[in-house]
Amino acid sequence: MIAAGLAAGLLVVPLVHATTTSAAAGGGPAVKFMPPSTTLGTASPTDVGLDPAPIEAAVAQVRSHEQPVGSARYPLYPGAVGLMGYEGKVVRTDASGWAVAYGDQGVALPADQRVPMREDTIFDLASVSKLFTSIAVVQLIQEGKVGLEEPVATYLPEFAAGGKEQVTVRQLLTHTSGFVAWLPLWSAYPDRESRIAAVMAQPLDAPPGTRYLYSDLNLITLGVLVEKLRGEPLDQVVAHRITGPLGMTDTGYNPTAVDRTAATEYQSSPPRGVVRGEVHDENAWSLGGVAGHAGVFSTAGDMAVLSQALLNGGRYGKARILSPASVRLMVTDFNTAFPGDNHGLGFELDQRWYMDAMSGPHTAGHTGYTGTSIVIDFDTHSFAILLTNRVHPSRDSGSVNGARREWTHGLAYAQGIDASRGDDAWFSGDANATTSTLTTALDVPAKGGRLAFDLYLDTEESDLLHLETSADGGATWAPLPFVVRDRGPVDHPDGVTSGSGTRRWTQARADLAPGSQLVRWRVVTDPLYLGRGVLVDDVVARAQGGLLLDGEADPGGFQAVGWRLVAR
Incomplete structure (x- = not known):
């Protein structure tokens, strides 16, 4: 009652x-x-x-x-x-x-x-x-x-x-x-x-x-x-x-x-x-x-x-x-x-x-x-x-x-959170004191390429999203700087970001260097306090020669540790 x-x-x-x-x-x-x-x-x-x-x-x-x-x-x-x-x-x-x-x-x-x-x-x-x-x-x-x-x-x-x-x-x-x-x-x-x-x-x-x-x-x-x-x-x-x-x-x-x-x-x-x-x-x-x-x-x-x-x-x-x-x-x-x-x-x-x-x-x-x-x-x-x-x-x-x-x-x-495109999106999880990674392999031609993805970011300031790249099969990783556009305002994270409160999808872009490489999204949460998390959707990598990755068409192109596909 x-x-x-x-x-x-x-x-x-x-x-x-x-x-x-x-x-x-x-x-x-x-x-x-x-x-x-x-x-x-x-x-x-x-x-x-x-x-x-x-x-x-x-x-x-x-x-x-x-x-x-x-x-x-x-x-x-x-x-x-x-x-x-x-x-x-x-x-x-x-x-x-x-x-x-x-x-x-x-x-x-x-x-x-x-x-x-x-x-x-x-x-x-x-x-x-x-x-x-x-x-x-x-x-x-x-x-x-x-x-x-x-x-x-x-x-x-x-x-x-x-x-x-x-x-x-x-x-x-x-x-x-x-x-x-x-x-x-x-x-x-x-x-x-x-x-x-x-x-x-x-x-x-x-x-x-x-x-x-x-x-x-x-x-x-x-x-x-x-x-x-x-x-x-x-x-x-x-x-x-x-x-x-x-x-x-x-x-x-x-x-x-x-x-x-x-x-x-x-x-x-x-x-x-x-x-x-x-x-x-x-x-x-x-x-x-x-x-x-x-x-x-x-x-x-x-x-x-x-x-x-x-x-x-x-x-x-x-x-x-x-x-x-x-x-x-x-x-x-x-x-x-x-x-x-x-x-x-x-x-x-x-x-x-x-x-x-x-x-x-x-x-x-x-x-x-x-x-x-x-x-x-x-x-x-x-x-x-x-x-x-x-x-x-x-x-x-x-x-x-x-x-x-x-x-x-x-x-x-x-x-829940509706996917920005299609029926589902990659979600980093909702646990404290964890590290989760979403990784894909790309072969970028000599003139370089471009990575684009939609990003939903609602975390406390100390729960960090890292965008990283590795040219040695994952032995070492380097930050991958990217640009985030949110209905006009533009942010330029140096490969690391966090944020709270906007609760909407934004557009992210990064330049890719030539060569075979791994690209990963890594989320690290501290022991206390959570937001609604990090979601990534509509991942596309392109080069002058054509399409390198279409995440919507090929979700199997990712290796997920802690991340999972969610429908809303």
Whole structure:
């Protein structure tokens, strides 16, 4: 079953569709929205043209982490709920393992006291909560009540303390404010008022705009800003302006359906026991469970509705929570000065460490410390949600980034890639820490020749494609420089290249020296992170005397090690 949040949206009065920057007005990335009337249905992968095999492989991989490995006392996580969406359809939902598996002191519960995971299990989203605060801020920007480049102190004068007069709203949303990462609010201050005051008074650790450092304090501040300008608590703002209009009935702070929540950590300091139905983050807990950086609980089904609303340009059913221009603003990279730390307004962008093969310039997402993640790919109108209770019963179980990558990898590879010509193309494979080669033999006449091929390249920067030639039967190899043309732009790799995000076929050309030689495409992947890989198609070698090789007509003219012919 799909959670109740997949119901049609409620009728609400739309927000004012105002824009405040050129990016919001269309100067941002070329995000492709779906029709705004799209609401989620269900379909099998094959119904929408997906290959079910990578998806089922991802399901098996995610489930495999629910058992302890070796001498470990606990598994990576006791249970998980994963959901994949594509082109307006939920194509796979899987619930496995346990929502509650351990009691006090982290002792395993008897089987009859355990609570199994369900598709509608409610999870503590941890830092994924930051997206809700960010949407609430962007709504204020959209209405003209907040300026993106305005100092935060314009709206919160007390924030100017400690040299923060020039910190802007954008810098808080993109984690470039200069704030420290964290403060022990829960233990160092006695009540909510003093804790918020400590954030307002905290001095900067670096000049604003000079570095990227992910900080909870940024979003705590923005939560206070939202509350002041809206005149109501953050949980009510989120309910009235985001979750309520979208019909996300299982999403909010301090959940009442505790029997459906996944347990998190056993905590002795503070002495909370097994935390269930209360926010795990100690600072958010000390703020009453409602804070800008953490506190939201939700289900996979509800998060699917939010994902689809964003893919629709801010609307779901009859409810609009953002204008299309505001969604573009949220997924515009404002951190170009900090390569690798791409960030929109609240959203992380193009982060292969958890987005894997879904990563790209128009891929947005976020992770949560409790073991949650959401990834939305605007180019393919797809999203992958993975919710786990990683910190149950201990935060020391390890990182779930591998499982996050497995889940997104499954959806990305299910989509396939159409050959540029004919029915199939050569594919280098999708494994880390491997070397694969595709080799052909050519006899090039005295006047030389030309090699042409179509190239699809979506790799991380450290996974390299080498084009090489050997004149001694493969004993030694030399780089073969080539030219890549991509709809106008031309690149001149010196025999080695990598790349990410374009997800389209390009044209490659290389000059061939005279003589008998081997030519090979060699792909070397490092131990972590994958894109959609390297594909080569329509390989043709010509000389003045005629055709030397037609790869479409003679696929047997290649020796493949690790490469294989694939049809989509």
